[in-house]
Amino acid sequence: MEEIYLDNAATTPMSPKVIDVVTEEMKNDFGNxxxxxxxxxxxxxxxxxxxxxxxxxxNAKDNEIIFTSGGSESNNTAIFGTAHSRSDIGKRIITxxxxxxxxxxxxxxxxxxxxxxxxxxxxxxxxxxxxxLKKNLTPETILVxxxxxxxxxxxxxxxxxxGEIVAxxxxxxxxxxxxxxxxxxxxxxxMKIDLLSSSAHKINGPxxxxxxxxxxxxxxxxxxxxxxxxxxxxxxxxxxxxIAGLGEAVSEIAEVDKQKLQEKYHHFQKIILTELxxxxxxxxxxxxxxxxxxxxxxxxxxxxxxxxxxxxxLDLAGFAVSGGSACTAGSLEPSHVLCACxxxxxxxxxxxxxxxxxxxxxxEEITSFAQQLVKTAQKVQKKEK
Numbered sequence: 001m002e003e004i005y006l007d008n009a010a011t012t013p014m015s016p017k018v019i020d021v022v023t024e025e026m027k028n029d030f031g032n033x034x035x036x037x038x039x040x041x042x043x044x045x046x047x048x049x050x051x052x053x054x055x056x057x058x059n060a061k062d063n064e065i066i067f068t069s070g071g072s073e074s075n076n077t078a079i080f081g082t083a084h085s086r087s088d089i090g091k092r093i094i095t096x097x098x099x100x101x102x103x104x105x106x107x108x109x110x111x112x113x114x115x116x117x118x119x120x121x122x123x124x125x126x127x128x129x130x131x132x133l134k135k136n137l138t139p140e141t142i143l144v145x146x147x148x149x150x151x152x153x154x155x156x157x158x159x160x161x162x163g164e165i166v167a168x169x170x171x172x173x174x175x176x177x178x179x180x181x182x183x184x185x186x187x188x189x190x191m192k193i194d195l196l197s198s199s200a201h202k203i204n205g206p207x208x209x210x211x212x213x214x215x216x217x218x219x220x221x222x223x224x225x226x227x228x229x230x231x232x233x234x235x236x237x238x239x240x241x242x243i244a245g246l247g248e249a250v251s252e253i254a255e256v257d258k259q260k261l262q263e264k265y266h267h268f269q270k271i272i273l274t275e276l277x278x279x280x281x282x283x284x285x286x287x288x289x290x291x292x293x294x295x296x297x298x299x300x301x302x303x304x305x306x307x308x309x310x311x312x313x314l315d316l317a318g319f320a321v322s323g324g325s326a327c328t329a330g331s332l333e334p335s336h337v338l339c340a341c342x343x344x345x346x347x348x349x350x351x352x353x354x355x356x357x358x359x360x361x362x363x364e365e366i367t368s369f370a371q372q373l374v375k376t377a378q379k380v381q382k383k384e385k
Contacts, residue, residue, distance in 0.1 A: 004365045007322045008358035009151055009179060009297055014245070015204040015359075021248045022206055025241035033238045034229060043240045050247025054211055057254040058196065059187045066212045066233050067243055071178040072102035073223065074197030074212035075145075077234075078174045079106040081220030082143045082195070083115060089170055090140025096120045096128055097340035098155070099147055103176055104336070107145075116140075124341050125288040126155030134165060141171045148180030152337040152354055153287030154297035156184060163192030172218060178202055178210075182253040183261070183294045194218050200242070204359065205249030209242040256359070265295035265357050268366045272298060272355070275370035281377045286338060286352055299338075301352040302373075305380050310353055313376045319369050322354040 005013070014022075025046060031039030033047050048062070055062045068074045083093065095107055097119045107117045118136045120128045128146070137144075144166045149156050159175060166173040174195040177186055182203040188196055196213040200206050214220060214233070226235035269289060276283050282303035287293055302310055307323040314321055323335075334349035342348050355369070 003318045003320055004369060005320045006355050006357065006361070006365070006369060007320050008361070009202075009354060009356035010322055011201045011207065012204045012358050013360065014206060015249065015252055017252065018205055018245045018248045022241045022245040025244045029240055029244075031240075033240055034227075043238070046240050046244050047238050050243045050250075053247040053251045053254075057186075057250045058181075058213060059189050060213050061216060063231070064213055064216055066214055066230050067238065067246070068210045068212055068234060069208050070201070070210040071100075071176065071197050071199035074199075074210050075100070075102040075174075075176055076106050077212055077220065077223040078195040078197060078214075079103065079110070079143065079145060080223060082172050082174070083110050083113075085219075085221055086142040086172075087115075090138070090142050091115045092118065092136075092138055092141040093143045093145070094118045094120065094133065094136055094141060094171070095145045096122060096147070098122055098126055098150055098152070098337040099145065100151055100176055100178065103145055103147070120146075122155075122340050125290075125292070126150050126153050126337070126341055127292065128157065130158070130161060130165065133162065137165070137169045137171065139170055141169055143174060144169075144171045145174040145176070147176040147178075148186065149177075149183055149294045150287070150297075150337060151179045152297070152335060153299045153341070154179075154294040155287055156180075156292045156294055158292075159186075159193070160191045167192045179294065179297075181250075182256070183258065183296050185258050188213055188215070195220075200246040200249055203249045203253045206242045206245040209239060209246050211246070261359070262295050268357050268361065268363075269295055269298050271363070271366045272300075272370040272373065275367075275374055276377075279374040279378065281374060284348065286341065286348060296357050298355045298357075299352055300355065301348045302377050303347075303351065305377060306350055307352055309380060310351075310376065313380060314353075314372065317372050317376065319372060322356070323352075 029043045031043040033043040051062050051065045054065050111117050172194040175193050177196050177198045181198045194215045199210040222233050224235045284301045286299035311323050338349040
């Protein structure tokens with residue numbers, strides 16, 4: 001049985017060209033990029049080329065890009081670095097209730113250290129109130145951390161508008177763009193972003209590799225100490241093949257028309273929902289289907305069927321979907337995102353699945369999935385009557 005993969009918000013398959021680039025670098029440029037002899041210089045050149053590709057994709061300068069082990073490290077570096085280096089200015093930090101755990105858990109730790117963290121509410125589509133943000137911005141606010149695209153329901157935040165608001169304050173503006181890069185256009189200069197995190201494996205690149213954009217006039221202490229790599233901003237011997245793969249992945253996704261990609265994903269959503277409508281399956285969409293949502297994610301509640309039961313049945317039929325964030329997949333707790341949107345007592349928090357598309361997803365796969373989803377829903381609902 002061939003499995004159809006529809007969990008691209010969790011990770012994506014590496015593109016063929018990325019695999020070729022990583023393989024070639026593993027064979028040919030194995031030198032330490034910090035060494036001064038020829039093999040080291042060749043490796044350094046590869047790292048520098050990749051850094052330029054990443055910087056160009058988000059309209060940054062080359063020296064503003066720091067390579068990391070992934071989005072989680074980048075988020076931790078931005079949050080802890082800002083908090084610990086700017087505590088003399090103030091101890092207020094603003095974020096939202098639906099951030100990724102690699103943002104929320106550092107925030108909880110900072111609260112234990114005495115910081116005042118404000119968690120902005122969201123509406124049923126996952127959007128914050130800009131007025132609430134303005135109201136909570138004080139002269140003591142040192143950081144605002146808000147994700148570009150939510151990883152469970154696809155909400156797109158008005159990053160440019162938020163950037164304008166934060167730029168008038170003392171705070172740094174940090175954006176978790178792990179789900180945003182590759183799905184929406186990002187320009188750190190136009191959006192007035194001070195810090196931005198992203199990850200390679202969400203854009204058909206290698207795992208355990210990411211980057212942090214740190215604006216030139218933002219000087220944060222490193223999270224990892226031990227060496228002078230990344231101009232003393234992130235210790236550790238550079239993963240040259242992985243960095244080359246990240247550079248290639250970013251270059252590929254930068255050439256993709258994001259509007260056309262969103263139209264393709266919206267088309268996939270319509271195929272699934274039309275099949276459910278025709279079969280008269282009761283469902284709700286979590287997060288909405290409008291303009292301010294990235295259509296690579298479709299979060300659905302099928303009435304009366306638990307997340308675990310629906311996911312397990314689809315898995316047995318050969319379809320890989322998620323119950324929410326991959327980072328909380330082993331948890332018995334309901335989705336904090338759905339709880340924030342609909343309340344802890346809403347049936348949606350225990351009866352929803354996340355379907356997420358990628359560049360290589362096909363119409364045939366979506367049609368096959370939609371038909372199987374209907375069959376599974378009908379079978380399970382019949383048993384439970």
